[in-house]
Amino acid sequence: MTGKRKAFPNNSVEDMSIQVSESLDFHTSHGDGLSVSSSISHLGVGHVGGHGVVSSHVFHTSVATPSSFCPSIPGSSSGNTLGIGTSQTTGGCLLPNRGHHSHLDQNRLLHCGLPPHLDSPVGVPVQVPTVDGSVSVFEGNNTMHPSYVVVRSSGIHQVVECPSIYSHHSAGHAPMVLDFSSGNVTYAENVNVSSSTIHGSAPQSRVPAMPTRRVGYMYIPIGGPLKISAVIYRYTTSAPASVDPPVQGPAAPAQRQGAPLDYKCFGRCNQVCQRCGAVFWLEERRTGLPISVAPQYQRCCAAGRVALRSHERYPPYITHIRLFGVVGANQYELPTADGIGAIVYEGGPETITDYDVVIERHSGEPESVNKLHPAYMSLQFPLLFIYGEEGYHLKLRLRNPAGDDHQQEKKMEMALTVDPATSEKNAEAPVIPSRQLAYLTELSPADNSKFIEVRVYRKWTAVKIPGFTPISFSCILLDKKGSAIQANADLKEKARFEHELQINSVYKIQGFGFEKADGWGKTLDNDFTLSFGKYTQIQQLSDTDFPYHYFNFAAFNELNARLEKKNPILTGDYIGYVHNVDKVNEYGGATTTRVKVRNIGIRNLNNDVVPFTLWNDDAENFKEAEYAQMKQPVILAVSSCYLKRYAGQIQLSATSATRYYFNPDVEETGKLLAAYNQANASRGHIQVQTQRLTSWEQERNRNRVPLGTLLQIDPKTQQKCDECGGKLTYGYLHGQCHQYGTKTNHQNSYCFRIVITDGTGNAVVSCFTPQTDGLIKDVNTLLQEVENKDPATIPPAILALQNTRHIFQFQFAAPTAKGPTTFVLKKIMDEPQATLPTSSASPSSPPVVPMTVNAGEEYTPPPATPTVTQDTPADVPTITIPPHDPSAKKNYSQHPPVKNVVQPQRNTRKNRVSTILYVYHKH
């Protein structure tokens, strides 16, 4: 076969497809030389619904594989789809409500570790905790630094007492010296504090047996009108041991031995490791939610599912820390425009290469800047700061934002100072530069001087599955040039942005930050995502000359590659014809997960069909009625799907970011419609003649259309009774809506499946006796000739159908969610017959056998039909019959016809005629 096989790995038919070369002598829109082939395969028909379209085709039989026999068990089957797969379970990560994710407010944080000598406000809004008093300090050496508890307690107390200490004092009037080693802050009249002084201080005065690094943090509010505050963190991957016993504090561990050396966290401390007792606090980058609340995260050290190891190995979804300046008591966990933060390594920046510097952009978004990043020195920020090269150097440069002379920055080394005059001056000068319009492609995380004008294309709330816990607000924005970018906002800003950002409206947006676009929830192939927050400003524009769509469609053959990516970004955009729309199915229950599913088949021009799966409310809300009223064909574009493999088949699974569009105004829609119309024009209209014709020749050509045309029809639209045109109910195998008037006495039944081609397409046709008359002998006669009644062995008489040519009358089988249209044989029209069936409700000949599959046998027919393509030249006469050996079964990966058992059974129900049942066994 052809490359098409890959697309349908579970299609048993594919192995049997055979090309035949033979010219056919009937008219067709696809040229005069038609090649047809057929093959026989396992019949995997669940139920086949009929309809009025009957098409005649010539085919060559070419049998390939072991044919097996379908169950011709009377009774009905319903939309049976059976996939073999694994049930998926989801983890139990619990995220708390955002509202209570912090047990310590910022003030507490700020005050943690306040040295005793600062307990009494001295008019200097500098709070410097002792280094070893950091709440976030806990260290390796299997021992958590105990003194943190003491200091932490002190700090908390301090908060309560003086919540507004920072904002109400004119900070920075006196230069301060930060002694990172001791945690002391001294104040000097002289700004230029000698670094040697600092260096000269005993670095581990309170921390004996100090390894190389320690953890600490400092808040240095730099007062004055600017209220610039610096937050300085230090952390270590191997904190010092301490001999100080904990005095109080949360969950002081009774046993801390065994804690690994390299676990370290910092930030606010609202979690206590269940194992080592360390206090830690981490948060998910996107949400800001503390992940540590989840049970599996309640350990910071060994045996935890997420080991909070050294910084270098932190997974990216963990924010290290949040280093926010704080101005005033009301700044709760919010960055401010006048705060900076830094991590300070005890060993200096060279000891660790990937430390973060977290600054705050004017937008209010924190941004992490690696020291190696070019933006590090070029940030348009009033404060530029770098690390010293060793020890505890902290160099801060206070640039005069009102001036252009960068050279006039005041240098501070190991000291912070704010000249009150400068501060006042700064307050009057606008810190935020006027912004310029930029296209999305011109944005850079290092440049916050731009604003954008965009159309809101989509917005959604990211949720966690399966509990649908909201995580964040997201949207996709389009600029005038058609570029797209995703923007995320914290959940607490969701209401505002939901209100201020209306779908399809156009806005000027400024004051946003950037975050690295990685991992889950990424819908675009951009490197970064905008971050909207408190300082984001939104103004609606009247100019609406903006694109309405942005897609990154994958072709069918590209889906696998996208799926294979470990963290598939949600760019599972896909477009095609609506092939079929399933009803909603509900699975699970109270004891597991209750989920509703609706599949919509999307077919491309090659007749590849991919299921697009909607879940729950989205499944229910699909406007079936609206769709049913739409002019065929309907083009469906889906976006931001999660690509996965389900039941061996690639699937476009909807996410909260997914949106779908009927007949979207994009180029691909035009192509699809043009192709459809072209096919339509070439074949004329498919005017389905439902009335049978009395003339054999007329009947032979009734509704005679190329396969390729038929395959483009949504079988759902063809579900009419082929006897009376009435509505067809599922379960009627051969297309009549009414009871059958004539009983038949077929004791045995054959069911097999063939692949036919007329050169315009390949189609799977399910063949049931006695409709096989003209193809094979009467079933009973045939059975007598069959020596090996193993249903896995195709009787020679059936095998002989390969590479033969016939004219078929068939009907659409009931559509399934998976795979393209299949058909059910109605009649072989090779030779004229004396008696033609009538259109009456009681066909005289041949009687319709109400065969269905055993309802207990959930079985889905092979989903796809190999399609004629350029690499399946229609005139290749080669016939290959795969040997029937066990290895061949590998090709039946999804619906292996293993254990097809001949089970002669007596059907005791009236009007049931089958007695020999060839049963597929479900695995």
Next chain:
DNA sequence: CCCCCCCC
């Protein structure tokens, strides 16, 4: 460098 997108 990760908990997490559901179904037979």
